Amino acid sequence: MAVDLNLLVVFQTLMSELNATRAAARLGVSQAAVSASLKRLREAYGDPLFQRTQRGLLPTPRAILLQPRIEEALGIIEGTLDASTSHADGTAKATIVRIGLSDDFEMAFGTRILALAKQKMPHVRIVFRQTNSLMGAQAMNEKDIDLAITSGGFNDGRLKHLSLGHSDxxxxxxxxxxxxxxxxxxxxxxxxxxxxxxxxxxxxxxxxxxxxxxxxxxxxxxxxxxxxxxxxxxxxxxxxxxxxxxxxxxxxxxxxxxxxCPLRFPRYAFGVSWRFDTIRNPTVMQVRDLIIEALEPAKIGALSE
Incomplete structure (x- = not known):
C-alpha cells in the first residue's frame, strides 16, 4: 500500500507537539488539514494512533512503536537529498547546522567551534542563533535549532542533555x-x-x-x-x-x-542538548561532538591562564 510521505511528516509533528493546533501551526497548514491527514493515517495503520485528552493528544502503544521507524524512514530520505545537493562545479553545498546559545557562550567558544568545524567538517555551515535555557527547549522541538548550549538542562523527555562543565x-x-x-x-x-x-x-x-x-x-x-x-x-x-x-x-x-567577586556567587553547570531523533542525523551529531571538544573542561580551564 502506497503511503503519502506528507502523512509521515504530519505523524512526526503530532508526536513532537502532542497537540493538533500547534502541529498545524508548525506545518503551516490548517487544523482541518491535520485532522484529515490523521484520519488517513489511522486508516493506513488500522489504529487510532492518538487519543484526545484534556491535556492534548496521547499516543497509542502502536504510535509509540511506529515513531522510531517513521523517523528513521524520513531521516533516510532527508539524507539522500543532502547527498545529492552539489554545485554545478561538483563541489558540495554547505550543510547548515543551527546552534542555539546565548551570546556569552558565543563570545567564549564561538571561534573555537568554527575553527574545529573548518578543520574537520569544511562543508558544514554553522549558524549561531540566540536562545537561552527558557526558550531553547521550544526552539529545538520546533526544529528552529539543531543543538543548544545552555546553562543547566531541559525538563523535557524529548531532549537529551550532556553536562560539560561549570562556570562562576x-x-x-x-x-x-x-x-x-x-x-x-x-x-x-x-x-x-x-x-x-x-x-x-x-x-x-x-x-x-x-x-x-x-x-x-x-x-x-x-x-x-x-x-x-x-x-x-x-x-x-x-x-x-x-x-x-x-x-x-x-x-x-x-x-x-x-x-x-568579593562575595560568594553560586556556580552553575552548562552543557549541550539535542533532540533524541538527532541521533539519525550524523552531521548534527558530529557538530555536537565538536562542541563537546570545544567546551571540554581542560580547554575551559586554559582560558584563565
Whole structure:
C-alpha cells in the first residue's frame, strides 16, 4: 500500500507537539488539514494512533512503536537529498547546522567551534542563533535549532542533555579607569556604577547575592546582550559581573581587567542538548561532538591562564 510521505511528516509533528493546533501551526497548514491527514493515517495503520485528552493528544502503544521507524524512514530520505545537493562545479553545498546559545557562550567558544568545524567538517555551515535555557527547549522541538548550549538542562523527555562543565562569575572593568590589578573589595564593588546584563533588564544574580548581605548596588544601565559590554564599559569607571567564560573573552580584547567577586556567587553547570531523533542525523551529531571538544573542561580551564 502506497503511503503519502506528507502523512509521515504530519505523524512526526503530532508526536513532537502532542497537540493538533500547534502541529498545524508548525506545518503551516490548517487544523482541518491535520485532522484529515490523521484520519488517513489511522486508516493506513488500522489504529487510532492518538487519543484526545484534556491535556492534548496521547499516543497509542502502536504510535509509540511506529515513531522510531517513521523517523528513521524520513531521516533516510532527508539524507539522500543532502547527498545529492552539489554545485554545478561538483563541489558540495554547505550543510547548515543551527546552534542555539546565548551570546556569552558565543563570545567564549564561538571561534573555537568554527575553527574545529573548518578543520574537520569544511562543508558544514554553522549558524549561531540566540536562545537561552527558557526558550531553547521550544526552539529545538520546533526544529528552529539543531543543538543548544545552555546553562543547566531541559525538563523535557524529548531532549537529551550532556553536562560539560561549570562556570562562576567575575567582575569586568576598563583597566584605564582603575589603578592596579588587586581584587575588588566589597566596598569598592558596591560603590562602582554597574552595568546589568539580564533577560528582564530589571534584576540579576548580583542583586540576589548582595541582598543576602544587606547590600545594594547602583545600576547605571542594563542590556540583554553580553557582547554589548565591550562598548558600554569602555571609557567608563563602571563594572559588570558576568559568567567567567564571557569575562575571559572580554579580557582577551586587551583593554579590560578581571577581578574575582568579593562575595560568594553560586556556580552553575552548562552543557549541550539535542533532540533524541538527532541521533539519525550524523552531521548534527558530529557538530555536537565538536562542541563537546570545544567546551571540554581542560580547554575551559586554559582560558584563565
Amino acid at each position: 562569575y567575575m567582575i569586568v572593568y576598563d583597566r584605564a579607569y582603575r589603578d592596579g590589578d588587586a581584587p575588588f573589595t566589597t566596598g569598592e564593588y558596591v560603590a562602582r556604577d554597574h552595568i546589568l546584563v539580564s533577560f528582564s533588564g530589571l534584576t540579576g544574580i548580583t542583586d540576589d547575592v548582595l541582598a543576602e548581605h544587606g547590600l545594594r548596588r547602583r545600576v547605571r544601565a542594563a542590556t540583554t546582550h553580553f557582547s554589548a559590554l565591550a562598548f558600554l564599559l569602555r571609557g567608563t569607571d563602571g563594572v559588570a559581573t558576568i559568567p567567567s567564560h564571557a569575562a575571559m573573552a572580554l579580557r582577551d580584547l586587551g583593554m579590560f581587567g578581571l577581578s574575582p
